[in-house]
Amino acid sequence: MTESSLGIQNANLRDANPSDLPELTAILNQQIEETVNSFRLGPISGPASLQWWAAHQDPRFPILVAPAGGGNASAGRDDVSVAGWASLSPWSSYEAYGKTAEVSIWVRPDFHRQGLGRRLMEGLVGRARNVGHRVLLSRVEANNRGSLRLHELFGFRTIGTMHQVGEKFSQRLDVVMLELLLDGEQ
Numbered sequence: 001m002t003e004s005s006l007g008i009q010n011a012n013l014r015d016a017n018p019s020d021l022p023e024l025t026a027i028l029n030q031q032i033e034e035t036v037n038s039f040r041l042g043p044i045s046g047p048a049s050l051q052w053w054a055a056h057q058d059p060r061f062p063i064l065v066a067p068a069g070g071g072n073a074s075a076g077r078d079d080v081s082v083a084g085w086a087s088l089s090p091w092s093s094y095e096a097y098g099k100t101a102e103v104s105i106w107v108r109p110d111f112h113r114q115g116l117g118r119r120l121m122e123g124l125v126g127r128a129r130n131v132g133h134r135v136l137l138s139r140v141e142a143n144n145r146g147s148l149r150l151h152e153l154f155g156f157r158t159i160g161t162m163h164q165v166g167e168k169f170s171q172r173l174d175v176v177m178l179e180l181l182l183d184g185e186q
Contacts, residue, residue, distance in 0.1 A: 013123040016063035016085060018053070023082040024063065025049045027106045036141050036173055039166045056087060060131045061101065063087040064123045066116050068108075083111040086120035088128055091137055099134040105150070117150050125154060129182050136182065141166070142174035156180045 016024060029043040044052065056063045068083040084107035091100040105120050128136055140147045142161060156178040166173035 013064045013066055016065045020065055020082055021053055024085050027108050036168050037144055061088045062127055066120055083108055084116045084120055086124045101133050101136055103136050103138040121154050134182055136180040138178045140176045142176050151178045
């Protein structure tokens with residue numbers, strides 16, 4: 001399959017809707033269960049996924065979806081309607097952080113290396129500006145070179161590395177902290 005046959009190159013992003021929740025959690029759960037990209041140790045489902053969904057009903061913290069096939073599921077795989085998703089989440093519950101959001105981007109493995117992460121990041125950064133965020137932050141496992149490159153492509157800069165803060169699959173894991181100042185003052 002090529003990028004153009006899947007409709008990914010010009011994928012139309014849209015806001016997530018409740019019917020997407022099973023696919024959103026399936027994409028995240030695959031990463032939780034098989035990689036160190038998420039520091040969760042067990043899959044999310046039921047009340048936890050509903051709580052996560054509820055937290056993203058605030059327009060400042062959207063979930064964007066990249067449909068498989070650029071909006072036409074039959075152009076991709078018949079059993080998949082979501083190729084990837086991205087979200088902005090509150091950085092902290094403290095009110096003074098209200099204009100700071102954390103970036104999350106997750107792409108179904110069979111849609112990797114098709115420019116979808118780039119499109120999702122572009123959509124998130126644009127939405128963050130539109131809703132008045134000033135700073136975007138991201139935590140990336142230190143060996144996730146693809147994610148680090150994606151962030152750098154959009155102007156994120158590394159502000160530090162937290163050493164051995166995670167442990168998963170019997171590995172001690174470092175996390176790179178990245179920031180993007182949306183007013184351009186890096």
